[in-house]
Amino acid sequence: MSSEKPLRILIVEDEILIALELESLLQDLGHEVVGMAASSEEALSLGQKLRPDLAFVDVHLADGPTGVDVARSLSANHRVTVLFMTANAKRIPEDFAGAWGVIAKPYTERGVREALSYVMVGQLREPDEARTVTFVPFGAALRERSSQIS
Numbered sequence: 001m002s003s004e005k006p007l008r009i010l011i012v013e014d015e016i017l018i019a020l021e022l023e024s025l026l027q028d029l030g031h032e033v034v035g036m037a038a039s040s041e042e043a044l045s046l047g048q049k050l051r052p053d054l055a056f057v058d059v060h061l062a063d064g065p066t067g068v069d070v071a072r073s074l075s076a077n078h079r080v081t082v083l084f085m086t087a088n089a090k091r092i093p094e095d096f097a098g099a100w101g102v103i104a105k106p107y108t109e110r111g112v113r114e115a116l117s118y119v120m121v122g123q124l125r126e127p128d129e130a131r132t133v134t135f136v137p138f139g140a141a142l143r144e145r146s147s148q149i150s
Contacts (some may be wrong), residue, residue, distance in 0.1 A: 004120055005058075006030050006031045006032050007031045007032070007052075007053045007054045007116065007120065008031075008032050008034045008050070008051075008053045008054070008118070009026055009031050009032065009033050009034065009052055009053065009054045009055070009056065009115065010033075010034060010035050010037065010043070010046055010047060010050060010052040010054070010055040010074075010080070010088055011023060011026075011033060011035070011036045011037070011056050012036075012037045012040075012043040012055055012056065012057040012058055012061070012067065012070055013036070013037075013038070013056070013058045013085065014038045014039065014058060014061045014063075015083075016027040016038070016061040017057075018105075019036050019092075020027070021036070022056060022085075022107075022112070023036065025109060025112055026112070026116075029093065029112070029113060029116060031116070034050045034052050035050050035052070038061070038062065039061060039062065039063045040061055040063055040066040040067075040070045041063070043055070043057070043061075043070045043074070044070060044073055044074070047073070047074045047077075047078045048077070048078060048134075051078060051080075052080055053080070053081060054080065054081045054082075054083065054116075054119055055071070055074050055080050055081070055082050055083070056083050056084075056085055056103070057070055057071045057074070057082055057083070057084055057085065058084075058085050058086065059084055059085070059086035059088070060086065062135075067084065067086075068112075070087075070140040071084065080124075081100055081119055081120065083091065083100055083101055083102070083103060083115050084101070084103065085102070085103050085105055085107060086102060086104070086105060087104065087106075089102050089104065100113060100115070100119055100122065101118065103115055112116045
């Protein structure tokens with residue numbers, strides 16, 4: 001990924017150790033973590049202020065199962081591409097628009113790297129649609145969509 005423009009990333013995660021680990025991984029992969037939020041209110045404020053390219057959003061935050069609402073707002077109001085992180089993908093509505101996929105917790109470096117590559121290819125190939133794509137589950141369906149982009 002070093003030859004591509006680094007993504008500016010917002011992490012929305014209420015578990016600080018997970019957030020710090022993800023921050024370190026994203027930086028190691030050559031991206032810039034522009035902010036970290038532990039609550040929905042903080043996430044929305046940082047999304048407006050920082051205008052990240054991408055947000056990793058935990059579905060269930062400490063202030064309630066508000067990750068889906070945060071993602072909707074970031075996507076619709078600030079054109080932020082969203083990747084969900086969750087241990088339970090069933091919490092994400094099937095018809096949710098605005099997210100590129102979901103990364104299962106506990107996540108792996110490979111899973112994060114593949115998700116980032118997928119997002120970056122989508123942003124390069126579909127600049128007007130890259131931030132408002134219908135939810136695609138991470139995994140087989142994600143690989144299927146990726147082959148359609150090529």
